[in-house]
Amino acid sequence: MTSPLDPATASHGPDAASATPLSRVTVLGTGVLGAQIAFQAAYTGSDVVAYDIGDEQIAVARARFEGLAATYLTPQGLPGATEQTTQEALRRVTFSTDLAEAVTDADLVVEAVPESLQLKRDLYGRLAPLLPERTVLATNSSTLLPSDLVDATGRPEKFLALHFANLIWVNNTAEVMGTPATSPEVFRSVVEFARGMGMVPIELKKEQPGYVLNSLLVPLLNAASALLVKGVADPETVDTTWRIGTGAPFGPFQIMDVVGLRTVHAVSVAGGPEGRAFAEMIQRDYLDRGATGRESGEGFYSYPAPSAE
Amino acid sequence: MTSPLDPATASHGPDAASATPLSRVTVLGTGVLGAQIAFQAAYTGSDVVAYDIGDEQIAVARARFEGLAATYLTPQGLPGATEQTTQEALRRVTFSTDLAEAVTDADLVVEAVPESLQLKRDLYGRLAPLLPERTVLATNSSTLLPSDLVDATGRPEKFLALHFANLIWVNNTAEVMGTPATSPEVFRSVVEFARGMGMVPIELKKEQPGYVLNSLLVPLLNAASALLVKGVADPETVDTTWRIGTGAPFGPFQIMDVVGLRTVHAVSVAGGPEGRAFAEMIQRDYLDRGATGRESGEGFYSYPAPSAE
Numbered sequence: 001m002t003s004p005l006d007p008a009t010a011s012h013g014p015d016a017a018s019a020t021p022l023s024r025v026t027v028l029g030t031g032v033l034g035a036q037i038a039f040q041a042a043y044t045g046s047d048v049v050a051y052d053i054g055d056e057q058i059a060v061a062r063a064r065f066e067g068l069a070a071t072y073l074t075p076q077g078l079p080g081a082t083e084q085t086t087q088e089a090l091r092r093v094t095f096s097t098d099l100a101e102a103v104t105d106a107d108l109v110v111e112a113v114p115e116s117l118q119l120k121r122d123l124y125g126r127l128a129p130l131l132p133e134r135t136v137l138a139t140n141s142s143t144l145l146p147s148d149l150v151d152a153t154g155r156p157e158k159f160l161a162l163h164f165a166n167l168i169w170v171n172n173t174a175e176v177m178g179t180p181a182t183s184p185e186v187f188r189s190v191v192e193f194a195r196g197m198g199m200v201p202i203e204l205k206k207e208q209p210g211y212v213l214n215s216l217l218v219p220l221l222n223a224a225s226a227l228l229v230k231g232v233a234d235p236e237t238v239d240t241t242w243r244i245g246t247g248a249p250f251g252p253f254q255i256m257d258v259v260g261l262r263t264v265h266a267v268s269v270a271g272g273p274e275g276r277a278f279a280e281m282i283q284r285d286y287l288d289r290g291a292t293g294r295e296s297g298e299g300f301y302s303y304p305a306p307s308a309e
Numbered sequence: 310m311t312s313p314l315d316p317a318t319a320s321h322g323p324d325a326a327s328a329t330p331l332s333r334v335t336v337l338g339t340g341v342l343g344a345q346i347a348f349q350a351a352y353t354g355s356d357v358v359a360y361d362i363g364d365e366q367i368a369v370a371r372a373r374f375e376g377l378a379a380t381y382l383t384p385q386g387l388p389g390a391t392e393q394t395t396q397e398a399l400r401r402v403t404f405s406t407d408l409a410e411a412v413t414d415a416d417l418v419v420e421a422v423p424e425s426l427q428l429k430r431d432l433y434g435r436l437a438p439l440l441p442e443r444t445v446l447a448t449n450s451s452t453l454l455p456s457d458l459v460d461a462t463g464r465p466e467k468f469l470a471l472h473f474a475n476l477i478w479v480n481n482t483a484e485v486m487g488t489p490a491t492s493p494e495v496f497r498s499v500v501e502f503a504r505g506m507g508m509v510p511i512e513l514k515k516e517q518p519g520y521v522l523n524s525l526l527v528p529l530l531n532a533a534s535a536l537l538v539k540g541v542a543d544p545e546t547v548d549t550t551w552r553i554g555t556g557a558p559f560g561p562f563q564i565m566d567v568v569g570l571r572t573v574h575a576v577s578v579a580g581g582p583e584g585r586a587f588a589e590m591i592q593r594d595y596l597d598r599g600a601t602g603r604e605s606g607e608g609f610y611s612y613p614a615p616s617a618e
Contacts, residue, residue, distance in 0.1 A: 165554065173553050202550050208541040212550040215536055216561065219528035227524055232517045241511050241521040244482050245474065246564065248557040252525065255555065 022108040030061035034112035036168040043089035051102035112140040121152040128154035138162035156181035174199035175211040224252035225278040257299035331417040339370035343421035345477040352398035360411035421449040430461040437463035447471035465490035483508035484520040533561035534587040566608035
């Protein structure tokens with residue numbers, strides 16, 4: 001007997017071929033990440049419906065998709081992407097502001113709406129009577145566990161988390177995390193869907209706040225900020241040490257600049273005394289003067305950032 | 310007024326040039342790291358005395374130095390090293406088993422004896438009457454703070470920690486950490502000595518257990534081991550996530566294999582319940598069958614290790 005929660009058997013076991021292909025995908029929410037998920041799914045051959053709540057959001061979404069098609073062709077884009085492949089991707093996306101219409105023929109619905117428990121639960125309640133029996137529902141939530149949401153879905157065995165990273169075509173991990181109620185076959189089919197999207201599926205065998213990546217990254221960033229708050233070392237010193245000591249291309253403060261100091265602030269405020277002291281420092285020394293990290297050109301570093309010494 | 314504990318002024322301030330050059334160096338202890346410190350100092354032009362307690366240790370040390378001279382010429386060695394430069398380095402090293410003779414003309418004594426508080430304190434007590442007035446004493450201790458040792462030295466203003474990493478010519482950080490009693494000029498002269506040795510000096514403004522590198526690394530490794538102990542994800546999954554998510558060349562379990570599982574075990578045993586559970590797992594699944602990490606060819610991975618996906 002193979003367990004679909006064991007990566008070895010999930011990929012290579014006798015049942016792997018039987019995972020239901022998920023080829024018709026609806027993405028709920030067309031923000032930065034929702035648009036990336038939808039475009040990458042379309043780029044890799046899925047028929048995609050991009051849903052958002054109003055015509056204004058859809059107009060923004062159309063621009064985001066055009067922007068992604070252009071970005072894929074740049075050196076920061078996807079190697080091998082061409083005018084033809086990106087235009088084909090755009091043609092595989094349809095837009096909708098009608099929830100019932102958007103999901104009517106979906107094999108997979110990926111929810112990527114704002115990070116609010118109540119918003120997501122309300123949406124799931126409205127979805128429940130609209131979804132076809134076969135449809136798998138996945139949340140891209142970064143901070144909630146699927147167990148926080150599952151009872152609102154009405155389909156516990158067909159619900160799990162599928163978590164992507166920003167700049168999905170480069171940072172191509174897809175963390176897959178079920179609840180105890182998630183069907184092994186559904187888990188497996190979502191892993192295969194992610195792989196088909198060009199992602200490296202990261203299979204979590206149990207629910208874990210922060211999935212794998214943030215469970216590792218947050219302690220590192222907290223340790224770095226503690227060294228700064230305690231006055232042990234400055235960001236450049238900490239980052240230089242990390243780059244030389246581990247061979248990594250970026251130190252923790254460089255990573256914080258990429259994540260964005262607003263997000264770092266929000267996470268730190270929720271931490272202990274050192275976290276709150278760090279949040280105050282970020283607010284006072286950076287956010288209050290418009291330095292929000294790499295996106296603003298100014299954070300712990302001015303950009304372009306220094307390379308490793 | 311400039312503070313020597315501020316890296317900006319320490320490197321570039323008006324007083325930088327006045328730091329006393331430390332050109333005659335004695336290294337106490339010729340183990341793996343002691344030998345590397347002594348050889349690298351000699352390679353970069355210092356006159357070096359390598360001290361150890363007996364003829365047997367000195368015989369081993371001579372072999373270590375010959376080995377380092379050979380290693381510097383390999384692709385894993387120091388770019389630019391030649392037969393001539395390595396032979397010159399060897400000629401700049403003298404050996405001694407007589408403590409008084411070893412330190413009689415030292416500008417700097419680097420203590421790299423085994424990691425025992427009592428051993429180091431006893432040694433410092435014997436050194437105190439032997440050291441010239443001008444001599445700076447530095448400990449390479451990884452786990453002790455200089456404050457734990459300073460009262461045994463008899464020269465608080467000329468004592469500090471100077472901490473190197475294994476494979477010193479590649480992992481070329483030198484963490485410099487004083488006590489409140491360390492003289493600013495001494496601190497600065499040791500920073501300049503480290504720079505002259507080809508190191509990147511990492512200046513700590515306050516004492517910090519684990520210095521900078523281990524203060525960052527240990528929380529990351531603990532977070533990784535917690536994911537394994539809790540059954541969330543296996544080592545390959547964790548490492549893949551880290552490599553893709555941060556661009557780092559090695560994931561935390563690969564790093565543990567390099568550090569060595571005996572050391573990881575020792576550190577984990579001293580941790581909380583998850584650390585102890587991890588230590589038990591390492592003992593049972595790895596150490597008990599001789600898998601001590603990369604050095605043994607077998608740890609979380611078999612070597613040669615897989616590269617990033």
